[in-house]
Amino acid sequence: MTALQEKPKAVAPEGPPPRRRGKRATALAGTDKLVLGLMLGIPTIVHVLFVWIPALGSIALSFSRWNGIGGFEDIEWIGVGNYVEIFTEYPRFWPAVQHNLIWLVFLLVVPTCAGLLLAVLLDREIKGSRIYQSALYMPMVLSLALIGFIWQLIYTPDGGLLNSVLGLDKPIDFIGDSDINLYAVLVAAAWRHTGYIMLLYLAGLKGVDPSLKEAAALDGASATQTFFRVTFPVMKPVNIVVAVVTVIEALRAFDIVYVINKGRNGLELLSVLVTDNIIGEASRIGRGSAVAVILLTISLGVIIPYLYQVFSKENRT
Amino acid sequence: MTATLERPSVPPVKKRVVTPTRVVLHAFLILTCLMTLAPLLWAVYASLRTYDDTSVNGYFSIAKSLTLANFAKAWEVGNLPHFYWNTFLITIPALVITLLLSSMVAFGVSRFSFKFNLLLLMVFTAGNLLPQQVIVTPLWRLYRLIEVPEWISESGSLIDSQIGVILIHIAFQSGFCTFVLSNYMKTIPYELTEAARVDGASVFRQYWQLTLPLCRPVLAALATLEFTWIYNDFLWALVLIQDGDKMPVTSALQNLKGTFFTDNNLIAAGSLLVALPTLVVFFVLQRQFVGGLTLGSTKG
Numbered sequence: 001m002t003a004l005q006e007k008p009k010a011v012a013p014e015g016p017p018p019r020r021r022g023k024r025a026t027a028l029a030g031t032d033k034l035v036l037g038l039m040l041g042i043p044t045i046v047h048v049l050f051v052w053i054p055a056l057g058s059i060a061l062s063f064s065r066w067n068g069i070g071g072f073e074d075i076e077w078i079g080v081g082n083y084v085e086i087f088t089e090y091p092r093f094w095p096a097v098q099h100n101l102i103w104l105v106f107l108l109v110v111p112t113c114a115g116l117l118l119a120v121l122l123d124r125e126i127k128g129s130r131i132y133q134s135a136l137y138m139p140m141v142l143s144l145a146l147i148g149f150i151w152q153l154i155y156t157p158d159g160g161l162l163n164s165v166l167g168l169d170k171p172i173d174f175i176g177d178s179d180i181n182l183y184a185v186l187v188a189a190a191w192r193h194t195g196y197i198m199l200l201y202l203a204g205l206k207g208v209d210p211s212l213k214e215a216a217a218l219d220g221a222s223a224t225q226t227f228f229r230v231t232f233p234v235m236k237p238v239n240i241v242v243a244v245v246t247v248i249e250a251l252r253a254f255d256i257v258y259v260i261n262k263g264r265n266g267l268e269l270l271s272v273l274v275t276d277n278i279i280g281e282a283s284r285i286g287r288g289s290a291v292a293v294i295l296l297t298i299s300l301g302v303i304i305p306y307l308y309q310v311f312s313k314e315n316r317t
Numbered sequence: 318m319t320a321t322l323e324r325p326s327v328p329p330v331k332k333r334v335v336t337p338t339r340v341v342l343h344a345f346l347i348l349t350c351l352m353t354l355a356p357l358l359w360a361v362y363a364s365l366r367t368y369d370d371t372s373v374n375g376y377f378s379i380a381k382s383l384t385l386a387n388f389a390k391a392w393e394v395g396n397l398p399h400f401y402w403n404t405f406l407i408t409i410p411a412l413v414i415t416l417l418l419s420s421m422v423a424f425g426v427s428r429f430s431f432k433f434n435l436l437l438l439m440v441f442t443a444g445n446l447l448p449q450q451v452i453v454t455p456l457w458r459l460y461r462l463i464e465v466p467e468w469i470s471e472s473g474s475l476i477d478s479q480i481g482v483i484l485i486h487i488a489f490q491s492g493f494c495t496f497v498l499s500n501y502m503k504t505i506p507y508e509l510t511e512a513a514r515v516d517g518a519s520v521f522r523q524y525w526q527l528t529l530p531l532c533r534p535v536l537a538a539l540a541t542l543e544f545t546w547i548y549n550d551f552l553w554a555l556v557l558i559q560d561g562d563k564m565p566v567t568s569a570l571q572n573l574k575g576t577f578f579t580d581n582n583l584i585a586a587g588s589l590l591v592a593l594p595t596l597v598v599f600f601v602l603q604r605q606f607v608g609g610l611t612l613g614s615t616k617g
Contacts, residue, residue, distance in 0.1 A: 039422070039520075050484060050488035051488050055455075057459070061455060121346065122346075126343070137606075141599040143551060145567055146592055150357065150359075156581070158579075159375045159376035160376070164376065164377030199607060255551040270450070271448065274450040275555075277454060291450075292453075299446065303443050310442070311435060
């Protein structure tokens with residue numbers, strides 16, 4: 001945090017504006033130019049070829065009908081047909097949208113509040129703060145696929161922890177019941193996400209200038225007032241990161257539902273609809289790509305403002 | 318990472334007194350931590366019990382005896398050494414090459430100024446934020462098109478090969494690493510490489526012998542993070558590898574479920590074995606792990 005806040009200072013040239021550096025770069029010797037070109041070029045080609053070209057490919061394929069197995073000559077271009085079909089006929093689409101939305105709202109509310117609360121509690125001199133932090137961070141290192149496995153041991157009607165603790169006559173099938181399984185899975189996903197949010201806010205809180213709080217206290221503000229009126233607004237950059245991370249996480253959600261039941265019976269997600277076309281039974285590349293483009297559009301909705309926030313500062317220096 | 322160190326230490330104002338508020342605070346924190354650890358502890362408990370014990374007494378009971386037999390069985394029946402090896406073959410090259418390529422780009426954009434510097438950084442940063450599903454379908458198709466010699470991949474193309482999975486990890490993860498590394502390199506005084514340049518050091522020497530050693534802490538943090546991320550990957554291998562035998566351990570879990578039938582004790586033991594490497598990394602390198610995430614999130 002601080003390291004990066006100092007960045008403008010370190011970079012801010014007292015004398016030489018960036019333009020001069022540009023000149024220097026062109027003044028490089030031939031070999032150096034070539035070396036630098038390769039150092040920048042190779043990674044960029046790898047990244048663009050395997051990330052951005054396929055992303056653009058999704059857009060192109062979303063206007064086609066294709067089974068993906070045959071050659072390119074089998075591609076039939078059908079305009080917006082896939083989108084029309086998705087919005088009007090495809091039965092799994094709207095449930096998936098709904099589930100992704102619930103996923104997003106749940107993650108934005110539960111882990112964010114819990115993570116913020118824990119960060120505030122731990123951001124002070126208390127004994128054993130490190131131990132508490134370790135325990136709370138731990139779920140972060142586990143994969144969501146693995147979390148799916150571990151939580152099934154808790155949810156299973158057949159001797160699972162939760163049903164044993166509840167001790168009902170008729171055990172609840174948390175995973176099998178399509179009315180509640182989404183929330184059961186979300187609790188497991190939130191279990192992991194909370195530690196991450198807490199980490200982000202702890203870093204954010206450490207970056208807040210203590211004199212701000214002191215000034216507020218001198219003016220007679222209560223601790224609660226200080227937090228909501230001073231500390232929280234000052235952490236705006238962290239709040240933005242939390243929002244971006246959470247939205248992306250909600251769009252990416254896949255592993256955990258796939259491990260549990262391949263994303264069926266109440267656990268449909270947009271990501272599942274995409275992958276079903278290559279590893280599932282549906283093999284309709286066009287329709288899958290159209291769903292991918294919808295994912296892309298939503299994610300760009302947060303990526304672009306985020307880039308703007310991050311890099312507009314850079315321009316100023 | 319340095320952030321935590323730079324925080325001005327608060328002078329101890331008064332002696333710590335045991336107040337009711339503190340007691341409540343600690344009670345709350347202990348309870349929260351226990352609830353956080355509960356799922357794992359439950360899995361550990363289940364994994365240590367015999368099938369006979371739990372099938373008669375249920376899981377929610379005092380264990381008659383504890384045993385490590387489930388771990389041995391999961392290890393053998395699940396053929397875990399083989400899958401660990403697959404993971405190792407994918408994770409280590411992907412990790413090393415990602416850091417190498419990212420540090421090169423970061424060095425280029427932070428030490429030299431071109432017109433397209435910002436654009437390049439944006440491309441990498443945005444790329445790392447895309448949901449994988451946006452990429453996966455055309456990538457799967459692209460992999461079938463790219464022909465490679467048979468000694469690299471039996472299928473003759475990138476599909477169904479570990480090289481393919483390594484490649485997409487490199488391409489995808491280099492977004493995040495480039496971003497973090499370039500932010501870090503910008504904090505290194507410009508005069509340093511300038512002086513080396515005046516002394517006649519080539520661009521490569523400025524990168525390899527001057528800049529990289531200074532980036533050791535951030536490289537360690539990124540290596541820790543990337544290890545867990547690549548190790549934990551499920552989707553790429555699931556989609557790009559068809560032959561179950563070539564899968565890394567995280568994606569192979571899916572098939573293990575079938576192998577273990579419905580023996581929950583065995584599933585618990587298998588899951589814990591798969592989790593073990595990341596848990597070890599977390600306990601040993603927690604500072605690096607947390608530091609990496611903090612650096613990556615606070616992007617200015």
